[in-house]
Amino acid sequence: MGISGLLPLLKSIHRPTELKKYAGETFGIDGYGWLHRGAVACAIELAQGKPTRKYVDFAMHRVRMFKYFGVTPYLVFDGDFLPSKAKTEASRAKRREESKRLGLELLRAGKPSQAYSELQKAIDVTPEMARHLIEELKKADVPYVVAPYEADAQLVYLERQGFINGIVSEDSDLLVFGAKRLLTKMDQHGQCVEINRRDFCAVREISLTGWTDNEFRHMAIFSGCDYLEGVNNIGLKTAYRLIRKHKTPERVVRMLRFDGKHQVPETYLDEFRQAELTFLHQRVFCPKQRDIVLLTEPEPSVNVDDMPFIGAPVETELARAIAAGDVNPITRERILVPRSPGKRRISQALAPATGPPRSLGKPISEYFKDRSARRIPLGEMDANCFAVDSDQNGSATSEDAPRPIVFPLPRPYVEGAEEASASPARPYTSNARVLRRKTEPVSKLLGLDFVESPGHRRRTAGPVIQVYQDPTSSSRPPKKARLCEESAVEGVTSATPEKSKFFSSGKQKRPAKKKADQLLMSDDSIEDVFRSLPDLASCRPEKPSKRTDEITIFQDLSPEKPRRRSVVVNPATESRSDRDEDVVEVPASSPSTNQHGLNEQRTSSDRSPTSVTPLGELLKTFSYETARPRTRIVHGLPTPASSVAQQTATPKSVVKPANNTAQPAMLTPLQRIGARALRRPKPKSTTTSSMPTMALTRNKPQRTFESLPVNPAFVPLPRVDIDEVEALNRPLGSEDQLVPESDGENEVLPGDGGAAVYSGGRRLDLAQVLYS
DNA sequence: ACTCAGTCGTCAT
DNA sequence: ACGACTGAGT
Numbered sequence: 001m002g003i004s005g006l007l008p009l010l011k012s013i014h015r016p017t018e019l020k021k022y023a024g025e026t027f028g029i030d031g032y033g034w035l036h037r038g039a040v041a042c043a044i045e046l047a048q049g050k051p052t053r054k055y056v057d058f059a060m061h062r063v064r065m066f067k068y069f070g071v072t073p074y075l076v077f078d079g080d081f082l083p084s085k086a087k088t089e090a091s092r093a094k095r096r097e098e099s100k101r102l103g104l105e106l107l108r109a110g111k112p113s114q115a116y117s118e119l120q121k122a123i124d125v126t127p128e129m130a131r132h133l134i135e136e137l138k139k140a141d142v143p144y145v146v147a148p149y150e151a152d153a154q155l156v157y158l159e160r161q162g163f164i165n166g167i168v169s170e171d172s173d174l175l176v177f178g179a180k181r182l183l184t185k186m187d188q189h190g191q192c193v194e195i196n197r198r199d200f201c202a203v204r205e206i207s208l209t210g211w212t213d214n215e216f217r218h219m220a221i222f223s224g225c226d227y228l229e230g231v232n233n234i235g236l237k238t239a240y241r242l243i244r245k246h247k248t249p250e251r252v253v254r255m256l257r258f259d260g261k262h263q264v265p266e267t268y269l270d271e272f273r274q275a276e277l278t279f280l281h282q283r284v285f286c287p288k289q290r291d292i293v294l295l296t297e298p299e300p301s302v303n304v305d306d307m308p309f310i311g312a313p314v315e316t317e318l319a320r321a322i323a324a325g326d327v328n329p330i331t332r333e334r335i336l337v338p339r340s341p342g343k344r345r346i347s348q349a350l351a352p353a354t355g356p357p358r359s360l361g362k363p364i365s366e367y368f369k370d371r372s373a374r375r376i377p378l379g380e381m382d383a384n385c386f387a388v389d390s391d392q393n394g395s396a397t398s399e400d401a402p403r404p405i406v407f408p409l410p411r412p413y414v415e416g417a418e419e420a421s422a423s424p425a426r427p428y429t430s431n432a433r434v435l436r437r438k439t440e441p442v443s444k445l446l447g448l449d450f451v452e453s454p455g456h457r458r459r460t461a462g463p464v465i466q467v468y469q470d471p472t473s474s475s476r477p478p479k480k481a482r483l484c485e486e487s488a489v490e491g492v493t494s495a496t497p498e499k500s501k502f503f504s505s506g507k508q509k510r511p512a513k514k515k516a517d518q519l520l521m522s523d524d525s526i527e528d529v530f531r532s533l534p535d536l537a538s539c540r541p542e543k544p545s546k547r548t549d550e551i552t553i554f555q556d557l558s559p560e561k562p563r564r565r566s567v568v569v570n571p572a573t574e575s576r577s578d579r580d581e582d583v584v585e586v587p588a589s590s591p592s593t594n595q596h597g598l599n600e601q602r603t604s605s606d607r608s609p610t611s612v613t614p615l616g617e618l619l620k621t622f623s624y625e626t627a628r629p630r631t632r633i634v635h636g637l638p639t640p641a642s643s644v645a646q647q648t649a650t651p652k653s654v655v656k657p658a659n660n661t662a663q664p665a666m667l668t669p670l671q672r673i674g675a676r677a678l679r680r681p682k683p684k685s686t687t688t689s690s691m692p693t694m695a696l697t698r699n700k701p702q703r704t705f706e707s708l709p710v711n712p713a714f715v716p717l718p719r720v721d722i723d724e725v726e727a728l729n730r731p732l733g734s735e736d737q738l739v740p741e742s743d744g745e746n747e748v749l750p751g752d753g754g755a756a757v758y759s760g761g762r763r764l765d766l767a768q769v770l771y772s
Numbered sequence: 773a774c775t776c777a778g779t780c781g782t783c784a785t
Numbered sequence: 786a787c788g789a790c791t792g793a794g795t
Contacts, residue, residue: 001787005775008789040786041784058784116785121786170788233795235775 002172003220005236007184009206010175013199017183019190023070025165027183028155031077031144033169034059035125035133043119044107047100055125056133062188063142069190074164075137075144077130078151079322079329082278084227084309096122127328131335134325145285145323149311152177153282153295163287168192176220176279177295178213206240217279219243222252227275227309232262249273274309283311285323292319 007014038058045052066073081089103119106112130146137144143163147154156177158164166181167174174182175195186192200216201209208216222239224230234242242252249272256262265271281294281304292314298304304313314322321327327334 004788036786037783044785054785112785117786120783123786233775237774 001226003176003223003225003236005223006172006175006220007195009236010195010200010203012204013195013202015194015196015199017192017194019066019069019071019183019186019192022166022183026072026074026143026163027066028074028076028158028164028167028169029066030151030155030169030171031059031075031130031133032125032151034062034075035129036123039123039125039129040120043123044103044112044116047103047119047122053132055129056136059133060136060140063137063140065188065190067140073142073168074158075133075142076151076154076158077127077134077144077146077325079147079149079154080311081330082149082227082282082309082311084274084278088226093124096124127330128335131325131337135337144325145287146325146329148283148285148292148314148319148322148329150282153279154284155179157284157286157293157295161286161288166194173226176217176225206237215243215247217276218249218252221272221275221279222249225275225279227278228271231256231264231268234262249276274307277307278310281307281310283314285319287323290320290323291316 035055035058038055039046041058042052042054045054063073063075099118100122103115103122106115106118109115127146134144134146145154145158152169152171152173155164155167155169156174156179159167159180160178166183167179168183168186170184175197178197180197182195183192184195200211219236219239221228222231222234222242223236224234230239242255243249246252246255250269253264253269253272256264277298280296281298281302283292284295285291286293294304294310304310318327318332321334322329322332325335
């Protein structure tokens with residue numbers, strides 16, 4: 001479920017785009033989402049327990065699409081349920097059971113269509129199904145990983161560490177976890193919408209300018225999230241106002257209780273904290289370290305043992321086996337793969353259901369031997385490695401020699417497998433799992449006896465797979481099925497409308513802007529604004545101040561600068577979004593490398609880079625001001641991610657410059673606007689003072705930046721809202737036009753309607769062209 | 773204004 | 786089921 005209403009709330013920063021534009025990059029994908037979609041296609045078979053694997057075909061089709069566009073998919077599968085979600089999952093499992101029963105009855109009654117619709121609700125994607133897909137992924141050399149717990153946290157970790165450049169998902173929770181680049185509403189043709197964290201400051205519905213990840217997260221949790229039900233009648237907007245006004249969750253709750261209204265459970269604050277910690281520190285698997293780590297390292301003062309809700313630790317060897325897809329992350333039983341997953345699987349599937357697993361394939365140990373030799377750990381591979389297509393999408397190329405390639409795996413367990421302690425461990429059903437949390441020795445996990453898993457876990461579906469003993473079945477949540485929606489799909493035409501919407505809103509937004517202003521003013525935010533102003537100014541030169549008008553209106557320090565920045569980076573490469581990131585992202589994300597990179601950039605580019613620097617400063621400032629050191633710090637430190645983008649970008653550019661032709665400096669239109677807004681000193685009411693400040697700030701940033709624990713995620717600069725708002729609103733129409741140079745060039749049709757069109761409009765055009 | 777509950781269209785076969 | 790969208794309710 002994510003955060004209901006969050007995506008619509010961010011609608012103003014939805015950038016229509018297409019997969020093609022991300023050629024050369026690696027995107028993390030929610031594997032269960034794809035599997036679920038594919039499973040819908042064979043809901044009846046799955047419900048009947050027939051051995052179908054259409055869901056694999058469906059997912060592989062998408063994998064091929066990504067490769068076709070030059071984008072490397074990195075599939076991430078969900079692992080075990082967090083203790084906090086066990087209940088939810090149990091109820092879902094129950095519902096699925098019910099739907100399945102009903103669906104089968106309808107089927108028997110000769111009402112296929114109704115049965116189908118009912119059975120769709122009964123779809124349960126199992127680890128075994130994931131395993132089938134994984135077999136194909138291995139063949140196609142597609143990177144993947146099974147998270148110890150939630151894929152969302154795993155995806156964000158991978159993005160932060162640079163294993164992936166962005167995430168493809170429909171889940172708004174990713175933004176709460178701290179995702180920087182999210183592609184949603186991906187359709188079959190690769191059309192999608194990009195939501196970039198950096199654009200947050202441009203959100204029209206509410207002013208997130210200057211908001212840190214912490215505040216954003218608090219807002220999301222208050223409105224209700226997967227880990228905690230929301231309060232009374234508090235939705236996102238209300239939560240936004242509350243946070244803006246009272247700053248801390250504690251004060252918000254105090255206020256809520258103070259004036260009756262919503263009643264807040266006694267335990268609410270504790271639960272709130274737990275939810276927050278879950279978003280922050282959930283366990284994930286690091287492909288590089290090949291071990292379990294926390295999404296964000298907590299401060300030393302925090303005791304991980306006091307946070308059972310983030311999931312129990314997982315022993316290294318077990319974690320590796322789970323990550324490779326060899327062990328069911330829930331039951332922790334080894335998943336046996338029959339044999340060639342190829343297309344012929346059907347036949348085999350049928351037969352073997354009962355048969356002894358061994359007959360199907362080699363002993364597991366065999367597999368291990370092979371693989372260990374040939375496989376390279378994902379973490380160590382270069383993202384580009386995958387770029388090459390598997391060529392055989394057919395996937396099933398060598399069926400005869402089905403040896404599954406597995407990721408680097410230690411084979412310890414295999415040998416070590418003793419008798420499994422099956423009895424004790426297994427009994428977790430949904431609820432039980434909580435108990436299981438304690439890590440068990442690996443040896444136990446590996447049960448020797450093969451049992452088939454007819455479906456237990458999710459009996460619903462499943463093709464039969466042999467698994468080592470598995471007494472109990474736990475059911476897994478239907479992971480979000482989201483992945484591809486069709487919204488924009490229709491092709492150009494349909495897309496156009498959206499876009500138009502987007503823009504129109506922008507243009508028309510004026511009224512909105514007013515609103516925004518009011519909001520801003522109302523709060524104490526003003527103070528912040530003042531402080532932040534300077535920074536902002538320095539930060540953004542990026543946009544060239546094109547419009548004469550604008551210029552008059554706003555003073556740009558370095559008007560033209562913006563572009564050059566891109567040059568510095570590398571124009572060619574930047575074409576896509578990367579460059580944007582590069583410029584802006586600077587912040588903390590990348591750990592080691594980043595800092596260096598940052599410094600360099602600054603020196604070299606100077607002001608243009610400034611944009612970067614400033615951010616850092618801003619962040620710092622921000623953190624100080626805002627205070628609540630604790631959380632903030634936490635975030636800041638850990639976030640490494642962005643660096644990747646930068647790094648990758650450069651190389652890429654080199655490699656294939658031509659590809660994107662040119663998008664010179666490419667900030668997203670939104671970003672440009674935002675930047676510009678920031679930059680401008682606002683004469684208006686508040687900020688006369690701002691101007692001066694700005695100057696000051698510039699210098700500071702650098703040094704501070706490094707030392708500070710910046711909060712990476714939110715790069716948005718804090719800024720004066722008013723200006724920003726205005727800029728955003730007003731300009732949209734005109735501004736975009738302004739941007740023109742870069743856009744026009746980059747984007748497809750300069751001449752064409754494009755000129756008049758906003759950036760968004762252009763995009764659409766592009767899309768059309770491409771597709772057509 | 774905002775939240776929330778209900779409807780619709782999607783998805784695939 | 787899922788989100789998007791609508792309309793009712795405060």
